[in-house]
Amino acid sequence: MATTTNPTVPFTYDRKSLDDTTLLKLYRAMLKPRMIEEKMLILLRQGKVSKWFAGIGQEAISVGVTSAMQAEEYILPMHRNLGVFTTREIPLYRLFTQWQGKASGFTKGRDRSFHFGTQEYKIVGMISHLGPQLGVADGIALAHKLRNEKAVTAVFTGEGGTSEGDFHEALNVASVWQLPVLFCIENNGYGLSTPTSEQYNCEHLADRAKGYGMESHIIDGNNILEVYTKISEITESMRNNARPVLIEFKTFRMRGHEEASGTKYVPQELMDEWGAKDPVTNFQQFLMDENILTEELNVQYSEEILAEINEGLDAAYAEDAIVPNLETEMEDVYAPFRFRESEPSTTTEELRLIDAISQGLRQSMEKYDDLIIMGQDVAEYGGVFKITDGFVAQFGRDRVRNTPICESAIVETAMGLAINGKKAMMEMQFSDFATSGFNPIVNYLAKSHYRWSQPAAVVIRMPCGAGVAAGPFHSQTNEAWFTHTPGLKVVYPAFPADAKGLLATAIEDPNPVLFFEHKALYRSIRQEVPTNYYTIPLGKAALLREGNQVSIITYGAGVHWALELLETASHIDADVLDLRTLQPLDKEAIYASVRKTGKVLLLTEDSSFGSVMSDISAMVVEDCFEHLDAPVRRVTSLDTPIPFDAELEKQYLSKSRLLETLEELLAY
Structure with a gap:
């Protein structure tokens, strides 16, 4: 159908070939999170929820993007993307118990708000350090691409989040590797109280895509039909021609960063201007003007949603408060791992420490087709210590991947690979450089299983140590940074045979492992090492x-x-x-x-x-x-x-x- 312009609404709604059923479905999908949010604001004032990040006024983005995605495709939302969760039809009582800190919530009371993920609904929530989820989306998309699956991964951030280095790193990696990631920027005017003029100095954030050789689009984030139709076209194109795309949604945040923040710092005329562009009320008016939505049907939708909200709240309230269980809390820090002993052979050969690590890694690559190696110069060059020398010839560049110099994004990509069913091994060129990837190691990998039962099958190899006259930035032995962080495992072998067997176990383990390798021992220590694939249990001196x-x-x-x-x-x-x-x-x-x-x-x-x-x-x-x-x-x-x-x-x-x-x- 042709474009419809109606003087009673501030948008030009182009329904294209969308039928009435689809239009009504989109409207109802926006109405649901709006009604939930209005209820949450009441509960917040009553002290029945502790905090709320309102997405009122931005429903068209969440609903439009999620409706354009396929059910098996991952979405990585933010605080104000309730519409992602409701459009994926997560039972409301699960959301309500999550927000109330009940056991049926996705984090069992261990985190709040939308800081959770769920494999069942293919949603991966953010952490408070907002940047890492962008690189995680890269890893999820990479796993799809390696399996030749025509799937898109959508990840959200705000305009404030684009100031973080993770944004640059994630877009750069996605572009270099041509990963099908839909990067969605919700440009909503303010990062907490800081206006966009103090966040970046360009007219459009979409223009940044040019620097990455990436396609970009600017979309009116309050126009549900523009969001849905354009994202549907873009994602379908990305499935058939894998590539990253940057979307800047122009919208506005009508409530505070979170409710306690308020909006006094926003000029009233700006609030009025965007209030007139409300995505829900305007689309409702359009549908009524076009005789697609009736008052009776609108009342029916509202009553059905309200009944669902009340039913979900009743179920959440009826659930008992969590009774702390020390054993459960301690057990959930790490994903369960049942050590499987693979016996060493009686046939041995004398190897240096560096050769034993290389041999063990090669045999793990042969054993696990889903194991991916990433790191700076690890492909044809073989890594700065030559541990992966010859690996590309045997396993190919898909599985042995040179990375840009961006430790943070590659740790995040490794996490994304793990979420999407792969094993990842990252070579930190020197353990000293872990500082550049510290945040995702200690805040994402380490806490993932404890928060929402998602294992992180990631091994980070850490060449470390002094004795080689390398100075302050290439000689640290920084294992204590990580032994202090619950959720990480730390391995530090001294002999070739131990290194080989422990590395195999680390790769089998579904938990994140920091594997320290002393550089001064690489070529100075020799030992008879079993030639076969074998394992040594972690935690045994x-x-x-x-x-x-x-x-x-x-x-x-x-x-x-x-x-x-x-x-x-x-x-x-x-x-x-x-x-x-x-x-x-x-x-x-x-x-x-x-x-x-x-x-x-x-x-x-x-x-x-x-x-x-x-x-x-x-x-x-x-x-x-x-x-x-x-x-x-x-x-x-x-x-x-x-x-x-x-x-x-x-x-x-x-x-x-x-x-x-x-x-x-x-x-x-």
């Missing part, structure tokens, strides 16, 4: 040497420092316990050694304050105090950045203080 005078507990390079010292100091009778895994930690092995010897030396390459050994020291004192014959001693590196000069580095490292401290402890 290795007692390398037995003695009765003292327990030397360590990991990584410290293991070799301790063994080297004991070879020359034959008068020292010591246990040497290689932790191998720092999270989970083998507490029983530690306590067994301490109870036997009565003296404990904790050796780490890390600086003293806040190191892993600080916590182990506290554990030993708390749980084994009566068995101690001397104070627990820590041998750590200096509390300074790591220097470049060889002599300064030698002074910095804890190795230089090991013998002196050990002798003092024995003499106590």
Whole structure:
């Protein structure tokens, strides 16, 4: 049908070939979140919900985009996208219990609002750090593309969120890899109280797409027919010609950032202007003017929705409040993992640490067709340490992927791959560079299963450590940053055979694993290594040497420092316990050694304050105090950045203080 212009509404509604049934369906789909929000504002004033981010005035975007998507395609919404959830027909009582912190909510009371996802409805909610979901959408889309599935992934952000570095990184990755991601910017005028003039200095955010070689469109976000018809055309084109597209929806936020914020900072004339463009009331008037919607039908819709709201609220209110269960809380931090032992073969070959890691990774790639490797220079170049040398020839560039220099987006992409059924292994070129991807590691990967039962089958390889004269930015051993974060596992092998078996297990584990590899050991440590694919359980320390005078507990390079010292100091009778895994930690092995010897030396390459050994020291004192014959001693590196000069580095490292401290402890 032709374009319809009606003087009673401020929009030009072009129904194109849409039939009356579709028009009414779109209207009802917008009316539902509007009525829910109006009810939520009442409940907020009554103190029955704790917080609310209103999307009133923006329903056309959520409903239009979701209606244009296919049911099996993922959508990653924001706070003000209630219409995504209702259009996907999530039962209202589930939403209400989520907002009330009940057990039937998607996060079991562990988070609020829309900070959740659901595989059943193919929705992945954001975290408060808004940027990471953009890169997660890249990973979801990449999984679709690798399976040759004609599917689009839609992800939302606000105009304020486009100021974050994650926005740039995610768009760049999507463009370089031609991923079918629909990036939806809801340009609603204000980031909390900050107007767009203070957020960016360009007329249209859509213009940024040019810098990424990406297609973009500007759409009136308050015109449901424009949103639905244009997004339907664009997504259908993207399914047949995979590529990212940036959409800027022009709209306005009629309520505060959240209700407590208010809108006093917004000029009244601006509120009036956008109030006249209300997407729900205007479309309602258009449908009535066109004799498509009647008063009777409108009342029927309202009564049906109200009944559904009340029924959902009654069910939510009737559900008992959560009774804390300590066991459940602790169990849900990590996804369940049943270790499957694969026995090492009796056939061995002498390998360096670096070769064992490479061989183990290659065998995991052969075993798991869904395992994807990503990182800077990991393809033809083989990585800066050559661990993936030759992998492209065997597995192809789809599975061994060079990435732009954007650690944050690649961690997020790995998470997206995991959400969409893949395993991901990212090589952090140096563990020091994890700072550039720190947010998604500690706030997204680590908390995903605890929040909404979504495993994160991601391994991040972390070349680390000093002793190679690489200076302050390539020599850190920063494992303590991550052992402090519940939800992450941390592995730190010292020997080739351990590294190979532990890496295989880390890849099998559905939880995020930080796999530390000491650079100074890469080519200096050799060992006979089983040639087959085998696994070693996480959380099991290795007692390398037995003695009765003292327990030397360590990991990584410290293991070799301790063994080297004991070879020359034959008068020292010591246990040497290689932790191998720092999270989970083998507490029983530690306590067994301490109870036997009565003296404990904790050796780490890390600086003293806040190191892993600080916590182990506290554990030993708390749980084994009566068995101690001397104070627990820590041998750590200096509390300074790591220097470049060889002599300064030698002074910095804890190795230089090991013998002196050990002798003092024995003499106590």
